[in-house]
Amino acid sequence: MSLTEQNPETTAAEPKVKMKRSIIDCDLHLVPLRGGFNALKPYLPRFYREQLETWGPRVPAQIGMYNNGGTNGTKNDHKIPPGDETDALNYIRSKLLDKYNVEYGIITGMDYGINTIPDTDYAAAVTSACNDYTIEHVLDKEPRFRASIMIPKQDPVLSAKEIDRVGSHPGFVQAIVSNGAEKPYGHRHYYPIYEACVRNNLPFAIHVSMEGIGINPPPTGAGYVSHYAEYRLARAGIMMTHLASFIYEGVFELFPTLKVVMIEAGMLWIAPAIWRMDQDWKALRHNTPWVKKPPSEYYRDHFRVTSQPIELPPKPELFAPLMDAIYAETNLMFASDYPHWDFDSPQLAFPKMSDERWERIFYQNAAELYGLPQRAAAEGGEGL
């Protein structure tokens, strides 16, 4: 967590000098650019279009259970001006892409409520519509954007079909689901999704959201928490469950090229989690003989993690060794979470780090994972 997350007003403290080197930002919430679900109407079959007109969006809302930060969950200064999609895109170009010298920005899907509605066919129609909307209004309009394929994860076979339908579009760089889930993601229930990801050479991304909402079980093993701050912490616990599930179910032995991206669940909790798993694996690996190597090696080889919201140890000298412990130099990718209230400015998010580490986290790890080109012209100089 940066200074900006601690106090959304402190964005004023950002250096005035533009960032010299461009970055890749791995968590952007932009679609639909305007109008919410209604923007998807032209892409929906008439059956669901009429339902949408009659009943409204019909998805479980996290805000009905837990509140959020900032103003309506977004940065206080985020105010898209009136106009059409192009005006909205221009606003985002100016406030994000140009301002922070973003070479590529990864859009991480739409409202994940659609991942937690019991009506699976409706979920399939809406996620397809979102993907089509994203192609037309974002990917075809702004070459700096990449996007995530929304899938109706309630039905892994339909999800695989959607990945196959749009997966060859060069703008889509991963499939994405909510962290809230009916089963841990290592479960065989989901394998058709991973087959499709591997077939299309796309990572599988998990973004915090919808824990304990809709068809999902309560957000913790002790039931429902009362407050948003507890909920934020619980999300790390659920992501930890998915991490362990992929490893102990042996998913990477079946899908050796699969990569998994953990988005917005924090990062330093991973260190004690992989230490615990490595120790328990030594003592208990006879129970899961298909787990061939220490869990930390599966984590290192198959997981990538986005930075925001960063936990910072109060003692700064602990930061670098803990970054080592989570393999930040190969596994961590910068994310701003724009335009959410706890947005991390790339100029403020991290304590000072070596130039090599900065370059890996702010560009190369994401470029390698998503197959993105190097910068058009290397500019050299300081990271910021």
Place this chain on the structure above:
Amino acid sequence: MSLTEQNPETTAAEPKVKMKRSIIDCDLHLVPLRGGFNALKPYLPRFYREQLETWGPRVPAQIGMYNNGGTNGTKNDHKIPPGDETDALNYIRSKLLDKYNVEYGIITGMDYGINTIPDTDYAAAVTSACNDYTIEHVLDKEPRFRASIMIPKQDPVLSAKEIDRVGSHPGFVQAIVSNGAEKPYGHRHYYPIYEACVRNNLPFAIHVSMEGIGINPPPTGAGYVSHYAEYRLARAGIMMTHLASFIYEGVFELFPTLKVVMIEAGMLWIAPAIWRMDQDWKALRHNTPWVKKPPSEYYRDHFRVTSQPIELPPKPELFAPLMDAIYAETNLMFASDYPHWDFDSPQLAFPKMSDERWERIFYQNAAELYGLPQRAAAEGGEGL
């Protein structure tokens, strides 16, 4: 986790020299000494005694869902010889109290399945029986033992009555419940228990067990995990939920003298958890204005943690600063978990540490929390 947890056979590597200074061991599983539930029959009302004779113990079993380590969950060399309760006690004296120079050993209740049965009155009868058994067969027989009050936590008012019934017995040093819970323990539902703890000057202890079993919700926010190793990790997530719940519900503002003990859920995960909570508290404290100070201060002032199973960072130089980060010098208490399969020998559990730190973790923190006397005769010398 010590060498012994990684491989139960390595207890042979323990130094042959007896420990010079006595210790307090904060997690022992000993009651009933023999015969399981049947040993409680003499302490049960006829109604339940007859039920027990007809139907057997009737409690949800964790082993029905998740397996365990070692042989039947215990150390491979743990074999209580035939005989009566006194013979069993003599065996434990020799294998634990004398062998490891245990000045005080804290017995942490019985089978926590009783905490997760829907029949609350049966739970009340059995927990009372267990407490009476413990007085007669353990506390009155061996002055080095202290014990934990089992409570029918399904009903906080009955639980409070049980704490009031036996809480003045000097052998009981805390009330105890399973980590598996219907609601996070900060919830107001449980307040009668905390009123009784405060009234009797007893800490409230939470011991991992029964997550996702019986009346409890699934063990993770993503439902049921498949394997014991995942389950062990999930337990830390649930303990984290309780930690946050006590803090964000404002329990310590209402009960300023209450202390909470977290048993067997690991320890180093606490560091990133309190960093996350402190940061989120700064940004979101307007949502919970009754939380008056940073969460890490509530943790420091109100929580105590037992050591086993210890996560050890692969880089030894990280161990001491992370011990600082979880306030080990005031908040950590040694536990062996005897006689469970992942028993931590006090001679092997920790990397080398300063004499002052050893003394706090192996004796003084527990002595202060539980009001236990100093050693009869200080022997000085090395910690081990």
